[in-house]
Amino acid sequence: MPIDWTEDLGASHGWRLRRGMLDGRPVFGKHGAVSPLFTSEAEGLRWLGPIAATVVSSHEDGLVLEWIDTERPTRAAAERFGRELARTHLLGADAFGAPWPGFIADLPMSNEPAADWPSFYAARRVLPFVRQARLAAADVRLIERAVDRFPDVSGPQETPSRIHGDLWGGNVLWSGGRAVLVDPAAHGGHRETDLAMLALFGAPYLDVVLGAYEEEAPLADGWRERVPLHQLHPLLVHVCLYGEAYRDALMGAVSRVLAL
Template structure:
């Protein structure tokens, strides 16, 4: 690959734009040897069966090369188109809660081994492991999060089959291109579709109301989904506490209080 632009770094990886010998424009992420690259590639291919994602050109132990995605400003029409496509992706489903590849979010490993239901998967694979890694949490904070995890079966809403989800769907992982949203940097697995939607709302994706409206028309959400948003935001907030420390502790603990308040 001929590098034409160095795009900086993220989580210790080099990010570059370049061209292959055949003229294709590509994006490359490289750095330390890690199963993250092949894990991300597996997730992109899986999501790409039903959703707009970059093509995986190469995936190895120390690099990932993807087709370049030219970006454009988001529009209400693009947001609605993205909402409908996201609903169809979720509806495509998964074989289980989990995935047959190792999980990562940023550089942090995640256990993707299957669990019998979503509350068990979410507690044991997504929430409790990060509580133990979050040095900024006090012993009292950890107790509160563990209390919340204990009631997940009571407050998670109607049972749903595993959805095909992105798993790290904050606004920066949606590129606007070709009149819709294109997904990048997935932590893809079989999960709960409300998790992707809660993550979209966490850091302010453009035209969220249009995305949700179109999604609802395509694949209506179960009653009470808005009240469950803090439940699905626990994992990404915990990840931010692990990565960035005290600055996200207050937001996490406010979400924990709201989750505990869902118990009737």
């Protein structure tokens, strides 16, 4: 049955966003140029399970999801989110990486598996974006020094977690007393990455989310000190997308990693 698109919601990263009706129920559509991004996002949402938005359909030029009526978050919803996020992470992954192509916003990134998380994070997340970011040579050298420290500062070794991968507050929708995740860059990664992303630009009731998470799945000692490590990649992405405005935040995180 064709979708009756009833409302244009604007654009984001070159995609058209729309609301429509399909068989009497509201749906959300994201459409653009032909790209593996749409099927990759659908795979990630399905893999994340009940915590993520429901995929209605995906095609090479678009993605259709259930429509989510949003509401103001509550303390109870935040606590539930913390527990559900922990349980999702604990579902695990086969490797650090994923069997689908990676994207963050509209930027491609490799999900080819690596032997351990420091190697994956360096080779698949940080260094490729350093090359795209057009940073000064001195900044690049400092980032490369930080990358060399990844094996020593990433904390106790953990098995791959099932993570969202781009979990800033805008990708958490509050509906029906719970959180629903959208726009994933899902892969087998380090669970501290999702928590560091929540902290990067702020999230409602973050302390409640983290407290509930730790009750469900305690984190290794020193995780708070490692937050800047996990924020290097999203800050590099923001430099690539938006330029010099994010350079100081990035280099501040680099300095904190070098001080670990």
